[in-house]
Amino acid sequence: MLPQGTQRHLGKHSGVTLSLNVNPTVESAVESAVDHRKGPRRRGEELERAILTAALEELTEVGYAGLTMERVAARARTSKAVLYRRWPGRAELVVDACKLRAVSDVDVPDTGALRTDVISLLQQVSAKMASALGGILRGLIAEMTRDPDFARMIRERVHTVGPATIHIILERAVERGEVEPWILESRRATVAxxxxxxxxxxxxxxxxxxxxxxxxxxxYLPLVLSPAPNRQAERALCDGLSS
Amino acid sequence: MLPQGTQRHLGKHSGVTLSLNVNPTVESAVESAVDHRKGPRRRGEELERAILTAALEELTEVGYAGLTMERVAARARTSKAVLYRRWPGRAELVVDACKLRAVSDVDVPDTGALRTDVISLLQQVSAKMASALGGILRGLIAEMTRDPDFARMIRERVHTVGPATIHIILERAVERGEVEPWILESRRATVAxxxxxxxxxxxxxxxxxxxxxxxxxxxYLPLVLSPAPNRQAERALCDGLSS
DNA sequence: CGGTTAAAGAACTGTCAGTTCTCTAATAGA
DNA sequence: TCTATTAGAGAACTGACAGTTCTTTAACCG
Incomplete structure (x- = not known):
């Protein structure tokens, strides 16, 4: 309505009003209707944790696509300007929130056999997907698909399930002689x-x-296990061991 | 600012203004400043095609996430209300636009051998991904990832690359004896x-x-081809044939 | 205590979703 | 041809939100 420049003039008007200390009743009435900036403020790490926690809660409720800076700020009871002082945009904020929560972390299984290692890993990931984190993961994967820059940011700054974990499992299998070393460089490695x-x-x-x-x-196992004379017989043996 | 109801009153005011036909100069000045509703209008299929074409152009430039109803309407030189009369929202509009352009269509290769069929199919899809359609595809896949309902809509209404095409190819391979029939029901079928x-x-x-x-x-081939006594020898033979 | 920094809130502009209203170009039917 | 109906085009509306600027004043430090 009025140009931005005239805000200063309005501020001066408020200053004039506040000078009416001779009448506390009038001052309280004006302040209550106009400005609520008094009160305890958070600073530094405490404030950032509150913001990142609010972001995670919004992510859980509405996913990445539905997350807004305005609502994160409101949830954290801070102002948008405070968010923008630290994070240029949504993507960076969300990346940091995911780091806080260790959204993608899994334990590297070490069961002594490739099959059970891989099954354990996939079960861990599946459980995570089925948890409250599932919606977050879906939204993150979608955004990584849409925006390669976001995907790079996530890969660089957030430990992700995938190639790294599966490679550790395969390296152990190579040491045990279950898998041949060339599989580590093959596209087959990440198929599971x-x-x-x-x-x-x-x-x-x-x-x-x-x-x-x-x-x-x-x-997966037919792709990565070392060749054997009779694959079907080997499979039957594995099934027997797991029962 | 004013309640919606008072629009009617303003409209009546416009009517009063238009009654000043006794002075064409004044009327032209008032009309030029107020209302541009005169002019030829499109109806039916011509209008819908213009809208879907505009939507495809926006999809190409900004992807699914960046597409807005307002800009599609402006590009098609129509009004948002016209869009909403036909499509409840963005998703439905985009689905119909993709149908118009046959975004996902590919020819089913029939080269006489599974390997060359699959390579031809993947090359077709890759070429499509590298075209101006690549950005559209990326955006669509991201949205399908984010929203299972959208994914279902696309699958039901737009012919998609994937399971259907690869199954036709595999069925022919089964007939030729290259592939065993159980592969058709296996998860292996769509790995490529x-x-x-x-x-x-x-x-x-x-x-x-x-x-x-x-x-x-x-x-892929190691997963789906019928077992043979010596797989490596078979692979060398295929390589020789393709040279 | 005084000066500096930055938090909290207000306010701003512009864009857009979805909606309603008005004017009037097409169309259909008598 | 005329009349009534339908729907296209544009205007206007409310509310939400991105990103920004400004003001007040709570923290913090020397």
């Missing part, structure tokens, strides 16, 4: 995680144990 | 397309022929 992600995105969570075993036994 | 999509989403377009051959020869 690729298919699990696919399943999650197409059919939602939870991904049942049966599906996980199918991915591992039907697709 | 899954990995191609992965490659596109992680590393962009184009997906090089070398990568496609890697996906097919290293991962």
């Amino acid at each position: 995680i690729d298919l699990l992600r696919n399943q999650f995105l197409l059919y939602g969570a939870p991904v049942e144990d049966e599906v996980i075993r199918d991915i591992v036994d039907d697709v | 397309i899954d990995l191609l999509r992965n490659q596109f989403l992680l590393y962009g377009a184009p997906v090089e022929d070398e990568v496609i051959r890697d996906i097919v020869d290293d991962v």
Whole structure:
């Protein structure tokens, strides 16, 4: 309505009003209707934690696409300007929020056999997808798909499930002689995680144990295990051991 | 500012203004400043095609996430209300726009051998991803990831690359004896397309022929071809045939 | 205590979703 | 041809939000 420049003039008008200390009743009435800036303020880490926590709560409720700076600020009971002093935009804020919560962290299984390692890993990831984090993950994966820059940011700054974890598992399998070393450089290495992600995105969570075993036994193990004279017999032996 | 109800009153005021036909100069000045509703109008299919074309152009320039009803309407030189008379929201408009352009259509290859069929299909898809459609595809895949309802809408109403096409190819391979019938029901069937999509989403377009051959020869064929006494010898034979 | 920094809140401009209203170009039917 | 109906085009509206600027004043430090 009025140009931005005239705000200063209005501020001076407020100053004039505040000079009416001779009548406390009038001053309180004016202040109550206009300005609420008095009160305890947070600074530094305490404030940032409150903001990141609010962001995570918004992520859980509305996903990445639905998250707004305005609502994060309101939830954290701070002002948008405070957010923009620290984070240039939504993406950076969300990345930091995910780091706080360790959204993507999993334990590296070490069961002594490749099959059970991979099944354990996929089960961990599936459980995470089925938790309150599932919606966050879906939104993050979608945004990574849409925006390669965001994907890079997440990969660089947030530890992600995938290549790193699966490679550790495969390295151990190589040491045990279950897998040949060239598999580590092959596209085959990450197929299990690729298919699990696919399943999650197409059919939602939870991904049942049966599906996980199918991915591992039907697709992944035939791809990565060292050649054997009779593959079907080997599979039957694995099934027997797991029962 | 004023309640919606008072619009009617303003309209009546306009009517009063238009009654000043006795002075054409005054009327032209008032009309030029107020209302531009005179002029030829499109109806039916011509109008819908203009809208869908505008939507496709916006999709190409800004992707799904950046597309707005307001800008589609402006680009099609129509009003938002006209859009909302036909489509409840963005998603439905975009789905119809993609149908118009046959965004996802590919020809089903029939080369006489599974390997060359699959390579041809993946090359077709890769070329499409590298075209102006690549950005549209990226945006659509992201939105399908984010919103399962949107994914269902796309799958039901737009012919999509993937399961259907690969199944036709596999059925022919079954008839030729290259593939056993149980593969059609297995998760293995769609692994090639899954990995191609992965490659596109992680590393962009184009997906090089070398990568496609890697996906097919290293991962897919070992998974789906009928067992043979010596797989390596068979692979060498295929390589020889393609040279 | 005084000066500086930055938090909290207000206010601003512009864009957009979704909606309602008005004027009037098309169309259909008598 | 005329009349009534439909719907297109544009205007205007409310509310939400991005990003920004300004003001007041709570913290903090020397």
